Amino acid sequence: MSAASSTSVFDALPGIEAPVGGIAAAFRELWADSPAEEMRAMQLNLVLHLGANTTPDDANEQFRATVRFSQRYPCRVVVLCPDFDEAAPALIKAKIYGECFTGKAKNDTRCCEFVLLYYTMAVRSFLENQVSVCLSTDLPMYYWAHRFSAAKRLADYSYLLTRSKRVMFDSAVVPPDAFTYPWPNIAAVRDLAYTRTLPLRQNLGQFLSRYAPALISDGLRGVTIKHRAEFSAEANCLLGWIKKGLVRSGGDLAGVTFTAGPGECAACLELAFTYAGGRKYFRWQANLEKDEARFEGDLGTGQTTLFVGAHLLAPEAALSEAMFF
Amino acid sequence: MADDNRRHPFLHGLSKHRGSPPTVIVIFGASGDLTARKLIPAIYNLAHDGLLPADFYLIGFGRKPIPDPEFQEIAKGAIKEFSRRELKDEVWSRLAPRTLYVSGGYDEKAAYDRLAERIAGLEKEIGQELQSLFYISTPPSVFAPIIANLGASGLAAKYVGQAHHSKVVIEKPFGKDLASARELNRAITAVFEEPQVYRIDHYLGKETVQDLLVQRFANAIFEPLWNRNFIEHVQITVAEEVGVGTRAGYYEQSGALRDMIQNHTMQLLALTAMEPPVSFDPESIRDEKVKLLKAIQPLALEGANSDVARAQYAEGVMGGKPAKGYLQEQDVTPESYTETYAALRLTINNWRWQGVPFYLRSGKRMARRVTEIAIRFKRPPGNIFAESERFLLTSNTLAFQIQPDEGLSLILNAKIPGLETRTQPVKMNFRYATTFGSNTPEAYERLVLDAMIGDGTLFIRGDETERSWQLVTPILEHWKQRKRQGLDSYAAGSWGPKAGAALLGANGHEWREP
Numbered sequence: 001m002s003a004a005s006s007t008s009v010f011d012a013l014p015g016i017e018a019p020v021g022g023i024a025a026a027f028r029e030l031w032a033d034s035p036a037e038e039m040r041a042m043q044l045n046l047v048l049h050l051g052a053n054t055t056p057d058d059a060n061e062q063f064r065a066t067v068r069f070s071q072r073y074p075c076r077v078v079v080l081c082p083d084f085d086e087a088a089p090a091l092i093k094a095k096i097y098g099e100c101f102t103g104k105a106k107n108d109t110r111c112c113e114f115v116l117l118y119y120t121m122a123v124r125s126f127l128e129n130q131v132s133v134c135l136s137t138d139l140p141m142y143y144w145a146h147r148f149s150a151a152k153r154l155a156d157y158s159y160l161l162t163r164s165k166r167v168m169f170d171s172a173v174v175p176p177d178a179f180t181y182p183w184p185n186i187a188a189v190r191d192l193a194y195t196r197t198l199p200l201r202q203n204l205g206q207f208l209s210r211y212a213p214a215l216i217s218d219g220l221r222g223v224t225i226k227h228r229a230e231f232s233a234e235a236n237c238l239l240g241w242i243k244k245g246l247v248r249s250g251g252d253l254a255g256v257t258f259t260a261g262p263g264e265c266a267a268c269l270e271l272a273f274t275y276a277g278g279r280k281y282f283r284w285q286a287n288l289e290k291d292e293a294r295f296e297g298d299l300g301t302g303q304t305t306l307f308v309g310a311h312l313l314a315p316e317a318a319l320s321e322a323m324f325f
Numbered sequence: 326m327a328d329d330n331r332r333h334p335f336l337h338g339l340s341k342h343r344g345s346p347p348t349v350i351v352i353f354g355a356s357g358d359l360t361a362r363k364l365i366p367a368i369y370n371l372a373h374d375g376l377l378p379a380d381f382y383l384i385g386f387g388r389k390p391i392p393d394p395e396f397q398e399i400a401k402g403a404i405k406e407f408s409r410r411e412l413k414d415e416v417w418s419r420l421a422p423r424t425l426y427v428s429g430g431y432d433e434k435a436a437y438d439r440l441a442e443r444i445a446g447l448e449k450e451i452g453q454e455l456q457s458l459f460y461i462s463t464p465p466s467v468f469a470p471i472i473a474n475l476g477a478s479g480l481a482a483k484y485v486g487q488a489h490h491s492k493v494v495i496e497k498p499f500g501k502d503l504a505s506a507r508e509l510n511r512a513i514t515a516v517f518e519e520p521q522v523y524r525i526d527h528y529l530g531k532e533t534v535q536d537l538l539v540q541r542f543a544n545a546i547f548e549p550l551w552n553r554n555f556i557e558h559v560q561i562t563v564a565e566e567v568g569v570g571t572r573a574g575y576y577e578q579s580g581a582l583r584d585m586i587q588n589h590t591m592q593l594l595a596l597t598a599m600e601p602p603v604s605f606d607p608e609s610i611r612d613e614k615v616k617l618l619k620a621i622q623p624l625a626l627e628g629a630n631s632d633v634a635r636a637q638y639a640e641g642v643m644g645g646k647p648a649k650g651y652l653q654e655q656d657v658t659p660e661s662y663t664e665t666y667a668a669l670r671l672t673i674n675n676w677r678w679q680g681v682p683f684y685l686r687s688g689k690r691m692a693r694r695v696t697e698i699a700i701r702f703k704r705p706p707g708n709i710f711a712e713s714e715r716f717l718l719t720s721n722t723l724a725f726q727i728q729p730d731e732g733l734s735l736i737l738n739a740k741i742p743g744l745e746t747r748t749q750p751v752k753m754n755f756r757y758a759t760t761f762g763s764n765t766p767e768a769y770e771r772l773v774l775d776a777m778i779g780d781g782t783l784f785i786r787g788d789e790t791e792r793s794w795q796l797v798t799p800i801l802e803h804w805k806q807r808k809r810q811g812l813d814s815y816a817a818g819s820w821g822p823k824a825g826a827a828l829l830g831a832n833g834h835e836w837r838e839p
Contacts, residue, residue, distance in 0.1 A: 043760055074760060103758060110759055199375045202343045206378050209333035210347065210453050216335075248334035291415050295379070302452045308379045309419060325340060 010081040010118035012056030013063055015095030023115055023134060026096050031111075042076050042112075044142060044323075045135045047160055049080045051147030053173075062146050063114075065315035070112040071101045073320060078134050079116040082124070090122035092130060128159035142323050143167045149174055151181040158184055168192050168322045172233035190322040193233035194241075196312040198321055200234075200269070200293075201241055203308050204284060207295050208245070215299045216282075217251020222274040226263025231288070234312065235260040235269060242271070269310075273297075286310035345777045346489040347380030348456045349444055353431065353471050354463035355385025355396070359496065363527075364462060365400045366408035367769035372420045373410055374766075376774055380451050385426045386440060396426035409767060431463065432470035437478035444480070456489035458776055462496050469512045476516030485518070494523040494776050497588050499785070501578070502801060503794040510787040523776045524785040528589045528696075530768025532757060533731040535783070537596050537698070538610075540725070540733065547723075548601070550702065551677070557720060558682045558834055560699040561593050564691035566643065568817065569665065573656035581667040582635070582797055582804075585687035589696075591618065591793045592785070593727070594671070594685060597698050598678060607781040611789060618792040620675040626803045630831070632671070633800050634813065634824035635664035638690040641817030648690060648817035662808045665689040666815060668825040669800075682832055686825055690817040695839050696727035710738075710748060719750040724839065732756035 018026035048066050050059050059081075066077055083091075100111040115134040119127055135141060143157075143164040154161065161167055162184045169178055170192040183189050208216060223242055227235035239260045246253055263270060265285075273282040282297035293310030297303075313321060336344040350368065352360055371377050385396050401421070404412045427443055429436020448455050457480060461471055475481040475493065483491045493513070500506030513522055528534055541547055550556065563585050569576045576584070595614035602609035624632040639650040651657060651665050666688030673683060702721040710716040722736040732755050739751040757765070775783055804812075813822035820838050829835055 072761075198339075198343075202339055202375060203379055205333070205335040205339055206344065206347075206380075208335040209344070210380075213334050245335040245337070248337055304452045306379055306451065307419070309375065309415070 007083060007118065008056050009050055009054055009059045010093065010095070010116060013059055013079065013081070013095070013097075013116055015097035015114065015116050018094050018096045020092050020094045020117075020130060023094055023096060027098070027113060030096060030098050042074055042136055042139060044073060044075045044140050045137075046070075046075050046077045047080060047131070047141065047143045047164070048077060049143065049145050049148060049157070050082070051145065051149055051174075052082075052084050053147045053149065058147075062144075062315075065319065066114075066144075067099060067112075068314075069316040069319045070099075071110065072316070074110045074112050076134065076136050076139075077112065077114040078131055079114060080127075080131070081116060081118045083118065083120045086121050088120040088122065091118070091120045092123050092126075093118040124156045127156070131160060140165045144319065145169045145174075147173050148178070151177075154181055154183065161185075164188060166190055166323050168195075168319065170233070171237070172230075191233075191237065192315075192318050192322055194237040195318040195322040197234050197237050197241070198313055198318075199309070199311055200238060200286065203293065203310060204238075204242075204271070205245075207284075207306065207308075211299050211301065213249035214251070215301065216273075217246050217249040217253075219275040219277060219280060220246070220251060220253075220256050220273060221276050222257045222259070222272075224257075224270075224272045224274070225260040226265060226268070226270040227260065228265065228268055229262050231269055232260075232262070238269070238271065288312060341778050341780070342376060342774055345376070345378045345381075345774070346456045347378050347451070347453050348458055348489075348777050349382040349384060349447060350458045350460055350773070350777075351384045351386055351427075351440065351444075352460045352462055353386050353467075354461070355387040355426065356389060356391075356399070357462055359462045360385070361399075361403040362407045363767070363769045364460065364773070365403040367767060367773050369404045369408050369412070369416070369420065370410055370766065370770050371774055373413065373416050377420075378777075380453055380455065381420075382423045382425060382447055382455070383420070384440070384443065385424075386436075387426075387428060388430055390428040391426045393425050397421045397424045400424050431467040432474070434474055434477055437474040437480060441478050441480050454484060454489060456777070457483055457491040458494065459491065460494045460496075460773075465498055465501070465509075468495065468509060472512050472516050481516045481521070485521075488779065490521060491517075492521050492523060492776055492779070493517055494525055494773075496525055498579070498583060499524055499588075499790040500794060501583060503791065503798040506790050506794040510791065514787070519787060520779075520781070522784075522787070523772075523781060524787070524790060525772055525776075526588055526592050526785055527768045527772065528592060528727065529783040529785075530770075530772040531727055531731070532765055533725055533727045533733075534593065534596065536733075536757075537593075537725055538605075542601055551700075553677065553679050553681050555702055556681055557701045557703045558684065558829075558832070559597060560684045560701065560837055561590055561597070561686070561697070562699070562837070562839065563590050563593075563687040563696045564693060564820075565687075565689045566691065566694045568638065568648065568690045569651065569654050569657070571655060573654055576665075577657065577661060577663050580663045581665055581687045581689070582800060586667050586669065586685055587793050587797045588785075588790075590685045590687055591796075593696075593698055594683060595789070597700075598673060598683065600677070605782070607784075610782055611786045615786070615788050615792055617673070617675075618789065618796070620673050620678075621796055622672040622674050624669065624671070624796070624800065626800060632669060632828070633803075634666075634668040634822065634828050635804060635811075636666040636688075636813035636815050636822035636824060637661075637663070638665050638688070638817045639814040641690070641815075641819060643690065643818040650814075650817065651690075660809070662804065662812055664804065664812065666691075666813075666821050666825065668821070668828055670828045682829075682834070684829055684834070684836070686821060686836065688815075688821055692818055692820050692838065694729065697724050697837075697839050698727070699724040699837050699839070701834075715746070716748045717750065718748055722837070724837070726839070730756060731758070 095116040097114040141164045167189045172193045225235045225239050269286045271284040286293035291309045291311045293308050295306040427440045500509050595617050599613040599617040602613045637651040641648050668686035671683040700723040718738050725733045735753045736750050738748050741747045813824035815822035
């Protein structure tokens with residue numbers, strides 16, 4: 001998948017071209033004579049920022065995830081499609097997009113609105129004003145920095161990032177140092193890869209909470225996660241979470257090795273705890289495609305085997321989890 | 326945060342609803358209507374959302390011997406028919422083998438011993454202690470033997486003193502009058518401690534009811550007006566379109582006052598009128614509800630100033646079709662004096678509400694199915710818009726619609742566009758479904774999960790039920806003495822009887838027709 005110019009990203013996304021200064025009028029026209037007028041609700045603003053390495057296909061995938069999210073949480077979405085060619089002349093283009101979802105009844109119908117903005121670097125200092133008029137500024141704002149990969153560009157978006165209740169990126173598709181960027185409010189930053197692992201952390205947490213913390217940490221020598229290549233980000237998030245849990249358990253982790261790496265397993269994530277003496281052990285093997293996992297272990301209280309579901313949150317659910325919880 | 330720090334290190338950071346301990350839910354009344362329509366679908370949807378603990382079991386308990394596989398098929402059928410989501414094989418395939426059945430009489434001690442053995446067997450199998458949640462969804466006549474046997478078998482006291490102690494969920498009715506409510510509470514507290522008891526009123530699980538507390542205490546614009554200085558009166562309506570149908574056997578023993586007013590409507594009243602709790606913890610909220618119920622004055626039952634009205638529906642028209650009257654319904658005798666409509670005018674004797682009437686009504690075969698709380702504000706002082714030809718004005722009304730079409734509306738007065746200043750009332754609407762989508766958890770999902778994690782905020786405490794019965798028992802006794810004397814009627818499909826309207830008319834008020 002190679003990166004494309006943002007013109008092609010902008011062109012690949014659905015919507016009707018509208019004058020940048022006439023977006024409100026364009027929406028009025030879009031909804032004219034439509035029963036959607038009374039169905040348009042809004043509870044938040046979401047900015048979807050498509051970063052430098054976004055391809056048209058990738059852009060469409062994130063756009064559809066945002067549409068699905070807006071079915072559950074009606075919102076005004078602003079999609080930013082920057083053109084990173086520093087030599088390109090000053091230009092901003094806009095498209096609008098509206099979609100209604102039919103619910104169980106007429107009063108369950110919801111419609112949402114998207115504004116898509118293409119802009120060249122030459123106009124980025126004017127961007128915040130253009131975006132601000134597309135937002136409902138009384139309502140909370142969230143910022144999804146998809147493939148945002150240049151710390152130096154943060155300043156261009158400080159207006160939006162500072163006002164955002166949460167800023168989300170996905171460690172599966174941004175550089176490993178993204179958490180160290182000078183985000184205006186690091187406490188508001190969330191990793192969607194970590195959020196996607198919520199069902200796995202819940203299952204592991206509920207299972208491990210059967211045991212006194214000392215039983216889990218005493219004698220621990222190693223924590224290993226094996227994963228299929230594309231689950232690298234999720235595996236690292238899980239490993240970090242396990243490490244934090246063990247720290248909170250109060251155990252001595254000085255001699256404990258933590259490793260995560262690709263392994264031979266289909267659709268899988270596998271976690272194993274190894275202990276000194278070899279009697280205690282814990283294994284968790286998940287098949288995410290089949291939504292199933294197997295716990296197996298003996299942490300000193302007898303052998304246990306348990307089968308549960310195991311899946312990652314869908315993109316739209318990960319978004320809402322990262323935004324609201 | 327302090328709570329989070331007390332949790333197991335591997336539950337830290339997960340919301341409390343994602344940290345249920347290993348649990349077995351035992352449903353008494355496993356073949357009942359509520360189990361099929363609400364409980365099993367609720368459990369399935371919790372499983373679907375991954376909110377059940379990994380070690381979760383469901384045991385149906387009933388008189389009829391049913392093998393586990395047959396009960397699993399019954400449960401599957403209930404999910405297919407009543408769940409808000411379609412049955413997914415991957416979810417059901419995990420839940421099905423954990424869906425079990427124990428048969429026995431409700432008063433048969435040996436059956437409870439078998440139940441205890443089955444739970445102990447599960448614990449042994451998984452090497453883990455299980456929290457037992459006993460869900461009593463049976464006719465009230467067997468509440469007492471079930472509770473007594475849970476005590477005698479040791480199931481009630483299991484793990485007392487620990488977070489995963491046994492819990493009991495009890496469906497209404499919590500008694501049929503004050504004496505029986507006290508007797509039931511005595512029977513319960515002889516076996517369970519109050520923190521183990523979850524008296525369920527599913528209305529409290531509804532989003533709009535929970536939102537009532539948020540609207541009141543998280544919005545600065547309402548609470549300063551929420552008192553006798555600005556509010557003229559409050560109306561709470563729980564109206565049903567359905568008649569008694571084939572349930573006359575039950576309804577003849579109940580009536581609108583017992584079936585709806587004493588529980589659902591009183592809870593709505595308490596949440597609407599209570600003082601701000603010191604915190605959002607269960608006891609603080611329940612303390613305030615009880616204080617409010619205690620401030621309600623005894624009701625006048627007779628004469629021109631009577632605070633109560635009752636009626637039965639007569640023949641009428643529902644949805645364009647003829648509808649029969651209550652006395653023509655199957656299993657209803659001509660002498661029946663069971664009220665299908667009841668209305669109360671309440672006075673709350675406290676600083677906040679002195680002089681503000683609270684009107685409560687509930688009825689069957691009314692014009693529309695609707696449950697709402699309407700706060701009617703006083704008119705503004707002054708008369709610059711007094712010229713009635715030009716200025717059509719109404720009192721501001723804030724209406725919380727609990728069902729259907731959950732949301733709230735505010736009626737304001739606005740200028741009609743044009744050169745001349747003319748006014749008319751306009752309505753501002755907030756609809757839950759439009760703003761948040763409708764596929765929200767059902768009340769029972771929230772309540773079952775809350776009971777599993779030991780959060781009693783949305784459940785009713787024993788003293789609440791007794792106080793509520795204390796208010797309505799004199800009315801029930803009065804009506805019992807008078808039989809059909811003074812019993813009004815209303816046409817099926819109407820908004821209720823004249824007697825109900827008269828309660829408001831005496832103060833110059835009118836019922837809303839929402």
